[in-house]
Amino acid sequence: PLCRKKENSRERRGSAAAGGSMPLSEYSLLKELGRGSFGCALLAKRRADGEMCVIKQVEIGRMSSEERREAEKEAGLLAKMRHPNIIAFHCSFIEAQERLVSSPQRSGGHLLCIVMEYAxxxxxxxxxxxxxxxxxxxxxxxxxxxxxxxxxxxxxxxxxxxxxxxxxxxxxxxxxxxxxxxxxxxxxxxxxxxxxxxxxxxxxxxxxxxxxxxxxxxxxxxxxxxxxxxxxxxxxxxxxxxxxxxxxxxxxxxxxxxxxxxxxxxxxxxxxxxxxxxxxxxxxxxxxxxxxxxxxxxxxxxxxxxxxxxxxxxxxxxxxxxxxxxxxxxxxxxxxxxxxxxxxxxxxxxxxxxxxxxxxxRETAMKKREAERRHKAAQRAAEASE
Structure with missing residues (x-):
């Protein structure tokens, strides 16, 4: 499983993985807390012990393989930041967008799901x-x-x-x-x-x-x-x-x-x-x-x-x-x-x-146009591959 079972309610762990079974089945999704250009944040309850948590979904479908690996690696690094004044990182996993009812976009891409402490x-x-x-x-x-x-x-x-x-x-x-x-x-x-x-x-x-x-x-x-x-x-x-x-x-x-x-x-x-x-x-x-x-x-x-x-x-x-x-x-x-x-x-x-x-x-506007151009090119490439 991508998110291994929690041995006790206070254990903090971190992992990053892709593919495989659907760890979201371990959570009851309660409501949407917020939505932005990057994706959305969901309030959830872990079925195993009833602990409330937040699941952030980050759309990574347009990332290259290398960027995706870096994103997964970065999510794993968050687990090391354990402090009473920092939101605790629980785990992370990759899900196909079409499998998520709450997916911000139905583009058939993938979402990086980051499970964190709820304040x-x-x-x-x-x-x-x-x-x-x-x-x-x-x-x-x-x-x-x-x-x-x-x-x-x-x-x-x-x-x-x-x-x-x-x-x-x-x-x-x-x-x-x-x-x-x-x-x-x-x-x-x-x-x-x-x-x-x-x-x-x-x-x-x-x-x-x-x-x-x-x-x-x-x-x-x-x-x-x-x-x-x-x-x-x-x-x-x-x-x-x-x-x-x-x-x-x-x-x-x-x-x-x-x-x-x-x-x-x-x-x-x-x-x-x-x-x-x-x-x-x-x-x-x-x-x-x-x-x-x-x-x-x-x-x-x-x-x-x-x-x-x-x-x-x-x-x-x-x-x-x-x-x-x-x-x-x-x-x-x-x-x-x-x-x-x-x-x-x-x-x-x-x-x-x-x-x-x-x-x-001018430089800011040029960077924005270049980002939009790369985005459209990536979309065309994705459509062509399908």
């Missing part, structure tokens, strides 16, 4: 929508930030990037526990038309370097964290504009909306540093966790030993002995190290020129 409190977007007009208490913002940072730290310590951090991918349980979700889905979909639409359609959490066509890196995740923190503090997105061109200019120049004067100075400082235009000037997740305002709350979410290792070194921690001395430290590293004292000045950066913005818009 019964909804996502952060839904949570914030209920608060419109009433800002979150500072203690609640810090509590959410600490848990999100602990999840990101778990990924970054293992050289894994989330790539799609946004409130819709941060889930909550009814007990208030943060669960970072959709881990790896962006990488599974890399190079597909669906991902191209996602990048062009919802750029509110994308960093300036992505608009510039530079590679995604850990500091790109930190930019997205800054956008999320801004939203937690203000209930508004950090960057908003009447059209895509104006939004690209705002993001590229890091000209976010001003924070209210009533925002806690420590949280305001962290937000501004995370939204620095230059990636080297953004703090790492370890630096954020070692900020005094955050340190004071770590004990609520970690045992004493884990908190000590995080703050003072040890396994997966940040050891002070590894930080260069003030004399040998580079200017950028020295500036980053001062985050904890909240004294970094806000960067004043000039916006990109009109020609630069036009070039970026």
């Amino acid at each position: 019964d409190g909804g996502d952060l977007t839904q949570f914030l929508e209920k608060r419109r007009g009433s800002r979150l208490p500072e203690s609640q913002v810090i509590g959410l930030l600490v848990q999100i940072c602990l999840a990101i730290k778990h990924l970054h310590d293992r050289k894994v990037l989330h790539r799609d951090l946004k409130p819709q991918n941060i889930f909550l349980t009814k007990r208030g526990v943060v669960k970072l979700g959709d881990l790896g889905v962006a990488k599974v979909l890399q190079g597909t038309l669906q991902l191209a639409h996602t990048q062009i359609g919802t750029p509110y959490y994308m960093s300036p370097e992505i608009f510039d066509g530079r590679p995604y890196r850990d500091k790109s995740d930190m930019w997205s964290l800054g956008c999320i923190l801004f939203e937690l503090l203000t209930l508004k997105v950090a960057f908003q504009a009447p059209n895509m061109k104006a939004l690209m200019m705002r993001v590229s120049s890091a000209r976010h909306h001003p924070l209210p004067a009533t925002v806690n100075p420590d949280l305001a400082s962290i937000t501004r540093q995370l939204l620095a235009r230059q990636p080297s000037k953004r703090p790492s997740v370890n630096r954020v966790l070692r900020h005094p305002a955050i340190q004071r709350r770590l004990g609520e979410f970690l045992d004493d030993g884990s908190a000590d290792r995080l703050l003072h070194g040890g396994k997966n921690g940040v050891s002070p002995s590894r930080v260069p001395s003030k004399e040998t430290r580079s200017p950028d590293a020295h500036r980053e190290a001062r985050l904890g004292r909240g004294v970094l000045p806000r960067q004043r950066l000039s916006p990109p020129s009109e020609d630069v913005v036009k070039r970026r818009v």
Whole structure:
């Protein structure tokens, strides 16, 4: 079987396979939770023990054999990301679309089905929508930030990037526990038309370097964290504009909306540093966790030993002995190290020129047209093979 039987209700396992019997028979499909260009998410109940879970279906019919193998491999890697603040990965398998009643398209292709933990409190977007007009208490913002940072730290310590951090991918349980979700889905979909639409359609959490066509890196995740923190503090997105061109200019120049004067100075400082235009000037997740305002709350979410290792070194921690001395430290590293004292000045950066913005818009449009051309060619090839 593609999903081996669960020996106990708390075991977390991961596998990726194709073909064979239909593991969906092990689940009762209850309802659709959401649908996007990539496929859909279904709420399900495992027949063996009644545990609720989410099954995400990703359409991979247009992928090459190599891309498909990479997608399966990536899904398997998700099983290694075990953390209290990360949505648990159960298993994955491939199903033929025509065999699924809930298939988003009846194209006769294949779906990668990813079975994951279900967070019964909804996502952060839904949570914030209920608060419109009433800002979150500072203690609640810090509590959410600490848990999100602990999840990101778990990924970054293992050289894994989330790539799609946004409130819709941060889930909550009814007990208030943060669960970072959709881990790896962006990488599974890399190079597909669906991902191209996602990048062009919802750029509110994308960093300036992505608009510039530079590679995604850990500091790109930190930019997205800054956008999320801004939203937690203000209930508004950090960057908003009447059209895509104006939004690209705002993001590229890091000209976010001003924070209210009533925002806690420590949280305001962290937000501004995370939204620095230059990636080297953004703090790492370890630096954020070692900020005094955050340190004071770590004990609520970690045992004493884990908190000590995080703050003072040890396994997966940040050891002070590894930080260069003030004399040998580079200017950028020295500036980053001062985050904890909240004294970094806000960067004043000039916006990109009109020609630069036009070039970026043209390049984005060309990439979209090329993706559509490849998609149509793949469809024609598939029809011809049938």
